[in-house]
Amino acid sequence: MKQEIKKNTPLELNPNVSVDCVIFGFDFDKLNVLVIDRADGTSVPCALPGNLIYNNEHLDQAAIRVLEELTGLKNIYLEQIGAFGDPNRISKASDQSWLQKVRAQPEARVITVAYFSLVKMEDYVPQASSFAKSAAWIPLNNIHELAFDHMEILAAAKRQLKQMINIRPIGFNLLPEKFTLGQLHKLYEAILDKPMDKRNFRRKIQKLNLVKSLEEKQLGVPHKPSQLFMFDENNYQKLMQTGFNNFGF
Amino acid sequence: MKQEIKKNTPLELNPNVSVDCVIFGFDFDKLNVLVIDRADGTSVPCALPGNLIYNNEHLDQAAIRVLEELTGLKNIYLEQIGAFGDPNRISKASDQSWLQKVRAQPEARVITVAYFSLVKMEDYVPQASSFAKSAAWIPLNNIHELAFDHMEILAAAKRQLKQMINIRPIGFNLLPEKFTLGQLHKLYEAILDKPMDKRNFRRKIQKLNLVKSLEEKQLGVPHKPSQLFMFDENNYQKLMQTGFNNFGF
Numbered sequence: 001m002k003q004e005i006k007k008n009t010p011l012e013l014n015p016n017v018s019v020d021c022v023i024f025g026f027d028f029d030k031l032n033v034l035v036i037d038r039a040d041g042t043s044v045p046c047a048l049p050g051n052l053i054y055n056n057e058h059l060d061q062a063a064i065r066v067l068e069e070l071t072g073l074k075n076i077y078l079e080q081i082g083a084f085g086d087p088n089r090i091s092k093a094s095d096q097s098w099l100q101k102v103r104a105q106p107e108a109r110v111i112t113v114a115y116f117s118l119v120k121m122e123d124y125v126p127q128a129s130s131f132a133k134s135a136a137w138i139p140l141n142n143i144h145e146l147a148f149d150h151m152e153i154l155a156a157a158k159r160q161l162k163q164m165i166n167i168r169p170i171g172f173n174l175l176p177e178k179f180t181l182g183q184l185h186k187l188y189e190a191i192l193d194k195p196m197d198k199r200n201f202r203r204k205i206q207k208l209n210l211v212k213s214l215e216e217k218q219l220g221v222p223h224k225p226s227q228l229f230m231f232d233e234n235n236y237q238k239l240m241q242t243g244f245n246n247f248g249f
Numbered sequence: 250m251k252q253e254i255k256k257n258t259p260l261e262l263n264p265n266v267s268v269d270c271v272i273f274g275f276d277f278d279k280l281n282v283l284v285i286d287r288a289d290g291t292s293v294p295c296a297l298p299g300n301l302i303y304n305n306e307h308l309d310q311a312a313i314r315v316l317e318e319l320t321g322l323k324n325i326y327l328e329q330i331g332a333f334g335d336p337n338r339i340s341k342a343s344d345q346s347w348l349q350k351v352r353a354q355p356e357a358r359v360i361t362v363a364y365f366s367l368v369k370m371e372d373y374v375p376q377a378s379s380f381a382k383s384a385a386w387i388p389l390n391n392i393h394e395l396a397f398d399h400m401e402i403l404a405a406a407k408r409q410l411k412q413m414i415n416i417r418p419i420g421f422n423l424l425p426e427k428f429t430l431g432q433l434h435k436l437y438e439a440i441l442d443k444p445m446d447k448r449n450f451r452r453k454i455q456k457l458n459l460v461k462s463l464e465e466k467q468l469g470v471p472h473k474p475s476q477l478f479m480f481d482e483n484n485y486q487k488l489m490q491t492g493f494n495n496f497g498f
Contacts, residue, residue, distance in 0.1 A: 016265040017334070017360050055358045059334030083332040083362040085266070085308030109304045111266050111362070113332040166494060167412070245415060246495035 013052040015108040019063040020050030020150065021078060022114065022157035023071075024140075025121030026174040028183050031140040031190045032121060033154065036070050036132035038147070044098050047147035048154070049132070050112060052103075063115040071135040072127030078115035081156050085111035089149040098147070102131055112148075116157040118173040140190075158193075165191050166247045169210055172231040178214060180226040181205065192249060208247060209235045262301040264357040268312040269299030269399065270327060271363065271406035272320075273389075274370030275423035277432050280389040280439045281370065282403065285319050285381035287396070293347050296396035297403070298381065299361060301352075312364040320384040321376030327364035330405050334360035338398040347396070351380055361397075365406045367422040389439075407442075414440050415496050418459055421480040429467060429475040430454065441498060457496060458484045 023034040035046040049070040053062035063078045090099060090110055099106035126135035143154065164170050171187050185201045205211060211229040218225035272283040284295040298319040302311035312327045339348060339359055348355035375384035392403065413419050420436050434450045454460060460478040467474035 014265055014358055016263055017358075053334070056336050058336060059332060059360060062334075080331050082329050083308060085302070085311075085362065087305050087307060109263055109266075111302075111308060113334065113360070163416070246497065248495065 012055045013104070014055050015052065015103075015105040016110055017059075018050055018052045018110050018112040019059060019066055020048045020084075020112050020114045020153055021063055021067045021076075022048055022081070022116040022154055023067070023073065023076065023124075024116065024118045024157070024161065024174065025124070025137055026118075026187055026190065027121055027137075029186060029190075032137040033140050033143060034071060034073070034124075034126055034135065035138050035143070035146070036128060037134040037136070038098060038131055039133045040098065040101060044094050045145045045147050046138070046143075048114075048150045049135070050150075051130075052110070059113050060115075063113070069130045070128065070132040072129065073119070073124050076117050076119060078117045081114040081116050081153065081160055083111055083113050084149055084153055084156075086149060092148070095148055112153075114153045114156065116160065118161075118170055120174065120176060122176070161191055162193070166249055167245065169231065169236055169247075178216065178228040178230055180218060181211075181229060182226055184211070184229070188249060196249075204249075209239065210247075261304045262353070263304050264301065264352075264354040265359055266308075267299055267301045267359050267361040268308060268315055269297045269333075269361050269363045269402055270312055270316045270325075271297055271330070271365040271403055272316070272322065272325065272373075273365065273367045273406070273410065273423065274373070274386055275367075275436055275439065276370055276386075278435060278439075281386040282389050282392060283320060283322070283373075283375055283384065284387050284392070284395070285377060286383040286385070287347060287380055288382045293343050294394045294396050295387070295392075297363075297399045298384070299399075300379075301359070308362050309364075312362070318379045319377065319381040321378065322368070322373050325366045325368060327366045330363040330365055330402065330409055332360055332362050333398055333402055333405075335398060341397070344397050361402075363402045363405065365409065367410075367419055369423065369425060371425070410440055411442070415498055416494065418480065418485055418496075427463060427465065427477040427479055430460075430478060431475055433460070433478070437498060445498075453498075458488065459496075 025032045025034070034049065036049050037046050038044055049067050051066045053059065060078065064076065067076060068074050087109060096106065121137060126137070128135040146154065171191060174187060175183060181202050184205065185196065185198055188201065189196050210232055212232045214228045214230060216228045218228060274281045274283070283298065285298050286295050287293055298316050300315045302308060309327065313325065316325060317323050336358060345355065370386060375386070377384040395403065420440060423436060424432060430451050433454065434445065434447055437450065438445050459481055461481040463477045463479060465477045467477060
C-alpha cells in the first residue's frame with residue numbers, strides 16, 4: 001500500500017504508539033483510580049484505560065477518545081505524564097495472550113504516552129464499552145497488579161500529582177464546589193501520602209487565602225454540620241501575580 | 250517478514266518513534282543549546298539532535314545513543330520532557346524534502362520523545378557525525394527557527410528548566426566545580442529569564458546554605474578576583490531531609 005493512501009485513511013491505528021490514562025477520583029476518604037477489566041474468559045489483570053492511537057490524530061485527542069471509548073468519561077482535561085518505552089513493556093505472557101486477540105500486530109513494539117486527570121468522582125459513573133468488560137473506581141491503595149507497565153505509569157502519576165499539588169491548586173478539581181476544611185485536609189493527606197496535623201493544615205490553607213468561607217453549613221450529616229468553603233479563584237490569581245510559586249505542603 | 254524475525258533483528262529502526270535532545274550549556278553569560286546542521290546542499294534549518302529509535306532499545310538508551318551518534322557527547326544523563334505528537338509535526342516542505350533523503354519511510358507518522366540535560370559547556374566540544382554536518386552551541390536567545398516542531402520542544406524544555414531550578418539544585422550542573430556568586434547569579438537570571446537583584450540573590454543563596462565559600466579566589470581575571478564557591482551537597486541533603494521542597498526563586 002502506498003504511503004499516500006495510508007496517510008489519508010482516517011481510521012488507521014498506529015501499531016507502535018498508544019495512550020494510557022490515569023484518572024484520579026476522591027471519595028472524601030481516599031484516592032481512587034479508574035481501571036478497566038478486560039476479562040476474556042482467561043484471567044488477565046485490570047488495566048488503565050488505553051489503546052493505540054490513530055495515525056491522523058494528535059496524542060492529546062487520542063487520549064480523550066480512548067478514555068471515552070472504554071469508560072464513557074467525556075471531555076476530560078488530560079495532562080501528559082510522559083512516554084513509557086521499555087522494549088519489554090507488553091511482553092508478559094498474560095498481556096501477550098490478550099493482545100493476540102485484540103491487536104492486528106500483537107508483537108509490534110509499542111511505546112505508550114501516559115496522561116492523568118483529576119475528576120469529581122460523583123460526576124463520573126464509568127460505563128464500559130469497546131474491549132472493556134467493566135470500568136470501575138478502585139481505591140488507589142488496593143491496586144497491587146495491573147496489566148503491562150501500568151503499575152509503573154500509576155507510580156509516575158502519583159509522583160506528578162504530589163509535585164503539582166504544591167505548584168497549582170489542582171486538588172480542588174477532586175472536590176465538589178462546596179467542601180469542608182476537613183474534606184480538604186483528608187484530600188491533601190491522601191495526595192501527599194502522609195498524615196498532616198489538622199490544625200496546622202487549616203491555619204496554612206486560610207493563610208494562603210485560597211478558600212473562602214460560605215454562610216452555609218453541611219446538610220444531612222449525622223454529626224455536627226461543618227462550615228462549607230469554596231476555592232477562591234480571584235485570590236489565587238492575585239497570589240500568582242506576586243510571583244508566588246509554591247504552596248509549601 | 251515474520252514478527253519473530255523482526256523482533257530479533259538488533260538494528261531495526263522503528264518508523265513511528267523518535268527521540269530528540271535539548272542540551273543546555275552556560276558560558277558564564279547566557280544559556281546555549283546544542284544544535285546540528287543537516288545541510289545537504291539545500292537550505293534546511295538546524296535541528297535538535299534526534300533520530301528514530303531501534304525496536305529493541307529503551308527510549309532513554311535511544312536518546313543517549315542518538316546524542317552521541319550525532320554530536321559526540323557521551324554518557325550524558327538525560328531527563329525526559331515528554332512526548333510530542335502533532336500529526337503534522339514533520340510535514341513542513343523543507344522537513345519532508347530532507348526526510349525523503351534519509352528515511353526509509355519518510356511519510357510515516359512519527360511521534361517524538363524529548364529529553365533534556367544540563368552540561369558544563371567547556372567539557373563538551375561537539376563533534377558531528379552521522380547525518381549531522383556540524384554540531385555547535387548556539388545562544389538560546391538567537392534560536393528563532395528549527396526543523397520540525399523543535400521550537401515547541403525547546404520551549405517546553407525551557408519551561409521545565411525554569412520549574413526544576415526551584416525544586417532541585419540542577420543549576421550547578423551548568424557550572425564548573427568552583428564558581429563565583431556573580432556567575433551563579435547570571436545563571437539564575439538566564440534560566441529564570443528575568444533580572445534579579447544581585448544583593449538579594451547573594452543573601453538568599455547564602456541563607457539556603459547551598460554553597461560553601463572556599464579559601465580561594467579567581468585566577469587570571471582582568472578585574473579584582475572574586476571569591477570562589479562550591480555547591481554543598483551535604484547541606485543540600487540535610488535541607489531535603491527537613492521536607493524542604495522549594496528554593497523560592
